[in-house]
Amino acid sequence: MRAALSTLEVARPRSLDHALALLHDSLGHGRLVPLAGGTDLFVSLNAGQVPGTRYLDLGSLRELRGVRERAGALVLGAMTTFSEIREHALVRRRYPALAAAAAEIGAWQIQNRGTLGGNIANASPAGDSLPVLMVLEAVVHARSVRGAREVPFSGLFRGYRDLALEPDELITAVSLPAAPARAQQFFRKVGTRRAQSISKVVLAGLLRLGRDGRVDLARVSLGSVAPVTLRARRAERVLLGAKPSATASAAARAALLEDIAPIDDIRSDREYRLLVSGNVLEQFLRAAAPRFARG
């Protein structure tokens, strides 16, 4: 059943500092719920789940918008939409896996409203941009009335829908360090259909071969297969230093099964997710280095 939206209140801050002050002051008497693109929030509200009665509209804060280059990194404002990411020339050139993820989140209508910061803050283990941000070793910029700080993606997820952020902190931007040169980037989402679906399994990867033909960089991250988006560290360790072959691919696949802990839920089941995670990992390896397909 739909929630009674007419009783919900919205604070409309004039600036980021104003927003941070309002958020801080709301602690203890009904915290303001940050409102970004609304594409997750309104699904909950329309289903009768009300995360709060007072909201903080981030839609008009210019400080949270725009994509800039800074010292070799690309800094994306938290309110950057997936359409903007999908179409941004630098994102497409340097971070093709992120552009690919942005193009498969919902469809046009969702990509025009949904934001990068919102996808992170929502902290769903199925968030499609998160595995890409994880392998790109993105850094989350957070701010509160106490000041700004940076949280590396590797330390962001403490537990199921639990981020290493304070209740009065807002995500202001995400910076992407320069992608490792010559590394192959990969993104694959598996759902019931290509558009509009919530992932059953989502995998992002970076892989590079050194001069000696061995893997000298391997990063793999998955979503929808554990309580949080995670790095597949065991699989990465098996890959690092390996010479691409079908045997190495199978070894990485076996290690991956130790990295993930999928469950049965409404979208899929554990067995399917284990099988498909392994398949997609092998697909990634073959795409990055065809020798992974050979004996």
Place this chain on the structure above:
Amino acid sequence: MSASVALSLTVNGRRRRLRVPPMKRLLDVLREDCGLTGTKEGCGEGECGACTVLMDGLAVNACLVPAVQADGARILTVEGLAKGPALSVLQRAFVERGGTQCGICTPGILVTAHALLQRAKGRVPAAVEVRVALAGNLCRCTGYQKIVDAVRAAATARKPRAAARARPPRAAAKARRSAPRGRGVRR
């Protein structure tokens, strides 16, 4: 903070000033406060696209947009496509090609397709482009083929006029001068 906010938005070219609850859905603002019932509610969770409208030129699900975030925006609903009783080229193509059956998804599909044709700027989008653009609009009747055909037919029909308008006068004159010569060479 209060339970209602004053909003100013432009809907189908007409400026509207409204007082509504800030989290009221744009869908309900359009249907209830503006009396524009062409925009339909399907799923109410951003899956089906029946409530698609353009907000500052971009397709959005009106069931997921709070009124407060539409303040100052230009909104285009399906009612804004026709000029009085004259259907747009796109609407006519849907009628002529059988791009609509039960009709509940049609307003949203027309609006998304309108955005696609605007982006295409006179180019006829490939079938796959139409399908990607319309991936957020579900239709349970047509099987989509006739929708895709109608959108491409509309783009084809719009093309000569749009191209002539887009071409700067000097380039157009040059094209006129060079066209007969080109034909002569081939003969």
